Every structure is written in structure tokens, then in C-alpha cells.
Amino acid sequence: MPAPAMSGKAPERAAHRKCARGLFSNADNCRMLNPREIAGEKKQMKTGITCAIVGAVALMAHFALAQQPPERVLGLMKSVVVPASDVVFAVGKGAPKKESDWAAVENGASRLIDAGKTLATEGPATGGADWIRLANSMSQAAVVAGSAAKNRNVDAVLDAGDVLYTTCEDCHRQYMKK
Numbered sequence: 001m002p003a004p005a006m007s008g009k010a011p012e013r014a015a016h017r018k019c020a021r022g023l024f025s026n027a028d029n030c031r032m033l034n035p036r037e038i039a040g041e042k043k044q045m046k047t048g049i050t051c052a053i054v055g056a057v058a059l060m061a062h063f064a065l066a067q068q069p070p071e072r073v074l075g076l077m078k079s080v081v082v083p084a085s086d087v088v089f090a091v092g093k094g095a096p097k098k099e100s101d102w103a104a105v106e107n108g109a110s111r112l113i114d115a116g117k118t119l120a121t122e123g124p125a126t127g128g129a130d131w132i133r134l135a136n137s138m139s140q141a142a143v144v145a146g147s148a149a150k151n152r153n154v155d156a157v158l159d160a161g162d163v164l165y166t167t168c169e170d171c172h173r174q175y176m177k178k
């Protein structure tokens with residue numbers, strides 16, 4: 001079987017992402033961004049498919065908008081989730097040495113636990129079925145990280161940090177604006 005031609009797909013996808021972000025006001029602009037469309041290659045056959053794709057993307061963008069979480073989420077990320085998780089993740093760069101370093105990790109974990117609880121109440125108006133579960137997973141990973149820090153167990157903090165990171169990714173994949 002011939003290898004799929006990935007090089008042709010990438011700009012196409014990038015264009016569709018831009019369309020989905022609403023950077024272009026109409027579907028024709030979206031289509032123009034596809035270099036193969038501009039070249040006119042297989043134009044007739046592709047037009048129907050492209051229309052279907054553009055339509056589907058527009059529809060997805062519409063749903064994505066309704067599913068966007070409130071703006072407070074971004075504030076919570078910047079002011080608490082990011083700095084608090086940084087302290088936990090930093091254990092991967094170097095084990096805490098002083099008691100105060102360990103205390104900072106414990107504190108970061110406990111701020112994350114609280115942030116997860118707050119986050120659970122800030123889901124999007126629609127399509128938020130997984131939101132609470134994802135926010136709770138973040139809190140739970142933070143609980144494990146916190147008790148690992150309390151036990152001064154570097155490996156256990158790192159393991160919990162890996163789980164924690166996955167919870168960030170899982171939620172962003174599903175709910176972050178594309």
C-alpha cells in the first residue's frame with residue numbers, strides 16, 4: 001500500500017482550523033486557502049466534498065461556541081491552576097531540598113484541589129457532561145501529589161504529576177477553544 005500523502009493534508013487542515021476559528025468570514029475564503037483547490041486539481045470532484053467539509057466545520061464551530069466554558073475559567077487557569085501546577089511539575093526539574101520547598105509543593109497541590117472544585121462549578125452551558133469529571137480528576141491527581149509531598153516522596157510526586165498533566169490535556173482537548 002502506498003504511504004498516505006501527508007504533505008498535502010497539512011495545509012488543508014490548517015486552513016480548516018482557521019475557518020473553524022472564524023478568522024475568515026465566508027466559506028469561499030476557506031476554500032481558497034487550500035492550495036490544491038487553487039491549482040484546480042481535481043476541482044469538480046473535490047468541490048462537493050469541500051462544501052460538505054466546510055459545512056461540517058461551520059456546524060462544529062457553532063456547537064463549539066455553545067460549549068465554550070465561561071470566561072472565568074481562563075482567569076482561574078492563569079491565576080491559580082497554572083502557577084499552582086507549576087510548583088508541582090517543578091519537582092521534575094529538581095527534587096525539593098529544604099522544608100520550605102516541600103511546603104510549597106504541598107501548598108501548590110492544595111490550591112489545585114480547591115481550583116478543581118471551583119472549576120467543577122464553571123462548566124459550559126451545554127455539552128458539559130464530561131467537564132465535572134475532568135475537573136474532579138484534576139483535584140484527585142492533586143490530592144495524590146499533595147500526600148506524596150507530605151511523605152517527601154519524590155517519585156510519587158512525579159507519578160502524580162504525570163497523572164495531573166494528563167488531566168490538563170484531557171480537558172483542553174475537549175473544551176479549549178480550537
Ligand code: HEC
Nearest residue numbers: 069073074077081082085134135138167168171172175176
Ligand atoms: C476541567 C477543564 C480543565 C482542566 C482540568 C484544566 N484546564 Fe486549563 N483551560 C481550560 C479551558 C476551557 C481553557 C481555555 C479558557 C479560555 O480560553 O476561555 C484553559 C486554558 C488554559 C491555559 C491557557 C491560558 C492562556 O493564557 O491562554 C493554560 C496554560 C492552562 N489552561 C493550563 C492548565 C493546566 C496546567 C492544567 C492542569 C494542571 C489545566 N489547565 C487544567 C480547561 C481546563
